[in-house]
Amino acid sequence: MDYFHSVRLDKEKCKGCVNCIKKCPVEAIRVRHGKAEIMEERCIDCGECIRACPNHAKYAERDSVQDLALFSYTVALVAPSLYGQFRDNVSPARILAAVKALGFDDVCEVALGAEIVSQAVRDYFRANHHLRPLISSACPAVVRLIQVRFPALVDHIIPLESPMQVTASLMRQKAVQETGLAPERIGIFFLSPCPAKVTAVKNPVGGVPSEVDRVLAVADVFGRLLENLRQEEPCLTRADRLGIGWGASGGEVAAAGIENALIVDGIHNVISVLEEIELGRLGDIDFIEAQACPGGCVGGILNVNNRFVAGVRLRHLVRDLPAREPLSERLAAFGVPMPKVPEIEVKPRPIVHLDRDLRRAMQKLQQVQALMERLPGLDCGSCGAPTCRALAEDIAVGKALETDCIFKLREKIMALAQETYNLAQLVPPAMDQNRTSKGGEGDAT
Amino acid sequence: MAEVAAMSHDLSYDLTIPVTGHDFLRAGEAASRIKKVLQALNLPPQVIRRASISAYEAEMNIIIHAYRGQLALKVTPEALTLVAEDEGPGIQNIDLAMQEGYSTAPDEIREMGFGAGMGLPNMKKSADRLTITSTVGQGTRVEIVIQLS
Numbered sequence: 001m002d003y004f005h006s007v008r009l010d011k012e013k014c015k016g017c018v019n020c021i022k023k024c025p026v027e028a029i030r031v032r033h034g035k036a037e038i039m040e041e042r043c044i045d046c047g048e049c050i051r052a053c054p055n056h057a058k059y060a061e062r063d064s065v066q067d068l069a070l071f072s073y074t075v076a077l078v079a080p081s082l083y084g085q086f087r088d089n090v091s092p093a094r095i096l097a098a099v100k101a102l103g104f105d106d107v108c109e110v111a112l113g114a115e116i117v118s119q120a121v122r123d124y125f126r127a128n129h130h131l132r133p134l135i136s137s138a139c140p141a142v143v144r145l146i147q148v149r150f151p152a153l154v155d156h157i158i159p160l161e162s163p164m165q166v167t168a169s170l171m172r173q174k175a176v177q178e179t180g181l182a183p184e185r186i187g188i189f190f191l192s193p194c195p196a197k198v199t200a201v202k203n204p205v206g207g208v209p210s211e212v213d214r215v216l217a218v219a220d221v222f223g224r225l226l227e228n229l230r231q232e233e234p235c236l237t238r239a240d241r242l243g244i245g246w247g248a249s250g251g252e253v254a255a256a257g258i259e260n261a262l263i264v265d266g267i268h269n270v271i272s273v274l275e276e277i278e279l280g281r282l283g284d285i286d287f288i289e290a291q292a293c294p295g296g297c298v299g300g301i302l303n304v305n306n307r308f309v310a311g312v313r314l315r316h317l318v319r320d321l322p323a324r325e326p327l328s329e330r331l332a333a334f335g336v337p338m339p340k341v342p343e344i345e346v347k348p349r350p351i352v353h354l355d356r357d358l359r360r361a362m363q364k365l366q367q368v369q370a371l372m373e374r375l376p377g378l379d380c381g382s383c384g385a386p387t388c389r390a391l392a393e394d395i396a397v398g399k400a401l402e403t404d405c406i407f408k409l410r411e412k413i414m415a416l417a418q419e420t421y422n423l424a425q426l427v428p429p430a431m432d433q434n435r436t437s438k439g440g441e442g443d444a445t
Numbered sequence: 446m447a448e449v450a451a452m453s454h455d456l457s458y459d460l461t462i463p464v465t466g467h468d469f470l471r472a473g474e475a476a477s478r479i480k481k482v483l484q485a486l487n488l489p490p491q492v493i494r495r496a497s498i499s500a501y502e503a504e505m506n507i508i509i510h511a512y513r514g515q516l517a518l519k520v521t522p523e524a525l526t527l528v529a530e531d532e533g534p535g536i537q538n539i540d541l542a543m544q545e546g547y548s549t550a551p552d553e554i555r556e557m558g559f560g561a562g563m564g565l566p567n568m569k570k571s572a573d574r575l576t577i578t579s580t581v582g583q584g585t586r587v588e589i590v591i592q593l594s
Contacts, residue, residue: 154490278494279476280498281501358487366458
């Protein structure tokens with residue numbers, strides 16, 4: 001199977017240290033031949049390794065602004081978290097004008113799509129009583145995490161397209177109407193806060209090709225955005241503050257108006273909550289808003305501002321922006337009907353740990369258990385696997401050797417040294433002056 | 446065929462985890478451990494989920510009600526068996542204990558969010574077979590079986 005991954009390794013910069021393997025939430029990285037190797041079938045593109053790498057050897061694949069030239073008409077989509085990257089006195093209308101000045105024909109806030117999705121989430125929530133808690137599908141890294149590590153929870157995900165997708169199809173429709181161009185000549189560019197969104201575009205979870213054509217990193221264009229900050233273009237602001245609130249943790253719950261919700265951010269925190277659900281707890285919670293990045297999308301690794309600062313800015317904006325006319329009226333003024341949010345198909349994609357065949361898996365698990373008793377249990381990572389248990393599993397499936405453990409290797413070398421020493425003590429009788437011959441008349445000194 | 450059956454009978458994975466009464470700090474650890482083993486065995490996600498829920502409820506029952514006990518997991522190619530055995534007060538009335546919402550957990554434990562009277566009913570829902578034996582004043586043994594083939 002082919003997987004597209006936005007999280008990549010720059011081999012030149014990788015020193016083969018253990019920082020990334022220890023942080024990966026799905027244990028998808030091993031150090032081999034002095035370099036970190038990502039196991040493609042496991043990686044969820046959360047970007048934790050990019051955050052963890054002190055050598056900046058991990059990076060997120062994305063497109064270039066130069067691709068604007070490939071299309072006749074271009075539209076930029078900005079994530080709600082973009083507003084958190086500027087100071088309090090920089091208005092959304094100025095930021096959007098600065099984005100447009102990068103060379104786009106139009107700009108739209110994904111916050112508008114977030115408002116549409118918020119309503120769809122509320123409707124889905126009301127129509128589906130049988131299963132609790134329901135889990136938001138807003139964060140693509142969390143959706144992939146559930147697919148590979150919590151496959152039994154796939155049914156809990158609210159299977160709705162993301163605000164980015166909804167905004168993209170809205171804007172393509174509008175651009176076709178206004179320009180008369182063929183849809184493929186219109187380029188929809190998303191300014192992304194994270195690598196998971198890049199993957200969501202290049203390899204969508206539901207398999208339906210994305211409406212987004214290119215994904216740019218906020219960090220790549222930020223310098224030019226600052227230079228472009230001049231006039232406001234108020235006509236570009238179309239979203240209400242509730243949609244903008246999606247840019248930080250808790251925003252979706254506030255916009256969807258779900259009372260009994262649990263909000264969790266940071267991928268390792270998300271895992272601890274999903275573990276609880278898998279043990280049958282949390283059935284008394286209605287909705288889980290889970291985001292892989294600390295603080296929500298403002299904590300995305302392709303953003304530039306400190307996530308706490310960005311979070312405060314976004315909250316101020318949501319607090320201070322005046323409320324707008326209802327969504328349906330704004331969409332009507334915009335010239336598009338209220339779109340129906342498409343459902344997506346989220347399939348389980350469980351990691352194969354030891355073997356597909358139960359009998360062989362049982363034998364390998366026994367081997368893992370035996371290895372665990374021999375390995376030191378320090379989880380040092382020097383073998384290239386994140387934990388002793390991961391090494392034991394790698395050994396059981398034939399991907400590693402027991403002597404990859406430096407402590408086991410040391411034991412072997414010690415045993416070998418002892419053996420060498422013992423052998424060195426054995427001298428052939430012809431040379432052995434201490435050896436007593438028949439009668440015991442040795443030349444003892 | 447008999448030989449295969451015998452062989453498959455021999456092939457089993459066993460794991461026993463001790464559980465201490467009132468050790469709320471480690472609540473869920475045994476169930477998590479069992480879940481990881483079942484994941485390593487690559488069992489179907491829904492089987493893992495049902496077994497994990499049962500293991501968690503069984504573990505919590507020991508922690509809430511008993512002095513000490515253990516969870517014993519046995520996986521064969523045919524079935525997954527989980528036996529929770531404890532030394533504790535035992536169950537006075539098993540039929541009553543099987544009813545949803547019935548609980549003998551003291552108030553302080555209910556205040557912690559446990560002891561909602563869903564433990565045994567949840568286990569019954571998750572299992573293909575559930576057997577309880579209990580002697581008042583001595584302890585309880587709960588066995589659940591989930592068929593694999």
